[in-house]
Amino acid sequence: MSNNHPPPGQSPDDDPFSKKPQEPTPPSAGGPQEPPPPGGPPPPGSPYDRPPGGAGPYGGGGQPPPSGPNAFGGAYGGADPLAGMPPLADFGRRLLARVIDALIVFVPLFLISLAFGGWGEMADTGDTWDDITDQVNTGRQWIWSLISLVAYVGYDTLMVAKGHGQTLGKRLMKIRVAMLNDGSVPDVSSSLMRAIVLWVPALICCFCLWWLVIIVTILADKPYKQGLHDKAGKTVVVSAPQ
Template sequence: MADSAKRILARVIDWLIVAIPLLFIGIPFGIYNRVTSGDGFGDWVADGNTGGWVFQVIAIVAFVGYDTLMVRKSGRTLGKKLMKMRVAMLNDGSTPDTGSSLTRAVVLWLPQLICCPCLWPLLLLVFILVDKPYKQGLHDKAAKTVVVSTAG
């Protein structure tokens, strides 16, 4: 099984790969207006801000799409590749199919992007740290996957 610290670093790398372009994409949608208004993101979206809804959908598609496509293609996101890890099916070690990759990405990113940006990653981390013997987060359990170390 992959080292937990390397998994965390890989996730940070993957988050940055998606988040940095989203920072620039968000400018035309006015996502930074909420910083000066003092409203939370949920309030800003709930107030009927169409740009907020559109940007939130773009962010969901970006994070879920990135993770799904990369894991489906090779079992690795760029972060996992750099940390010499890959996602594998628990039952046979194969690369996850589209359904498993999508399930894993949705459980990984959707709660974080919609309602629980601080609590959800912490909850996933706790599951990875306490799960024995496979170190599965909720996203791994939902998709029946594990993260393993690779040689290269």
């Protein structure tokens, strides 16, 4: 009968993302690392506090992504849970994907509005600017704003959570949304938080200004290129497998 038992207090069924790999780390790779306690704070090597030049696919010391079932984050935790993930998506593809998704939702809403006499009624009556402003402030316009909000937020949430991290636009651009900690597909709550931060300010009060804020935060953020909506959902946007 074997005397090799797990150390006291450590269960073999612990969350694999909170412990080191089962294989011993060779001395040439930097020596063994102490696993974080279950339920404790993230290790010093967590991607949330790793400097831009650290190891991993987003720093200078990363290694090529592996192939196989663990290619998007791995089955075990370690110094960098993002090791093995694809490279971050470039801004151009992210912007084109967002434009495509916005049009996918906007066109049906516009056609429905025409069918119910929305935009078409204001365009055909020859109203003055004051008359148009009065119509915008009516209850009907607020209802259409609410419908638009539900449509955009719902589309983004469901497509990201149920579409393997891809909206239709992202699928065309071959990019996807992934959780920052392990590269998995965001769940509904993370996708919803991301969509709310992305769309609610834009559709309620400051359309152009909010998109400018989102663009600036994506371009300025290091090293993960996270917009405010990515930070809210704890996500990143990466290249998708071909």
